Amino acid sequence: MDDCIFCKIADKKISANVVYEDGEVLAFRDINPQAPVHILLIPKKHIPSFMDIVEADKGLIAAIYKAAQKIAGDASVDKKGFRLVVNNGQDAGQAVAHLHFHLLGGRKFSWPPG
Ligand code: 5GP
Ligand code: ZN
Numbered sequence: 001m002d003d004c005i006f007c008k009i010a011d012k013k014i015s016a017n018v019v020y021e022d023g024e025v026l027a028f029r030d031i032n033p034q035a036p037v038h039i040l041l042i043p044k045k046h047i048p049s050f051m052d053i054v055e056a057d058k059g060l061i062a063a064i065y066k067a068a069q070k071i072a073g074d075a076s077v078d079k080k081g082f083r084l085v086v087n088n089g090q091d092a093g094q095a096v097a098h099l100h101f102h103l104l105g106g107r108k109f110s111w112p113p114g
Pocket of ligand 1: 028
């Protein structure tokens with residue numbers, strides 16, 4: 001996708017503070033962090049939203065979850081806790097149309113979310 005900012009980050013056309021990378025997953029620090037730890041995990045391939053995940057992506061989604069476990073450990077939030085969040089669509093405030101998981105930690109979060 002030519003005009004997708006996260007595809008450009010995955011292609012290294014735009015720089016990002018990368019904390020994890022493998023063949024199909026990239027994770028980098030959010031440019032506007034909402035917590036001391038705020039990392040975005042994306043598939044390198046363009047998937048517009050959570051609702052566009054298909055059966056054939058199950059290995060990819062498992063890889064993202066495994067990466068999230070490793071990143072939570074590396075960021076030392078695995079014991080105290082963290083949130084893994086997907087915003088899907090308008091009501092959730094999805095701003096970037098390339099699937100991403102927010103890993104947020106390093107402070108207490110309230111429930112219900114705002
Ligand atoms: P959404 O609201 O779509 O779930 O979240 C998009 C996130 O991407 C936001 O938290 C925003 O700060 C982050 N973001 C947008 N553009 C960039 C960018 O160019 N670089 C980085 N590192 N994060 C970005
Ligand atoms: Zn994209």
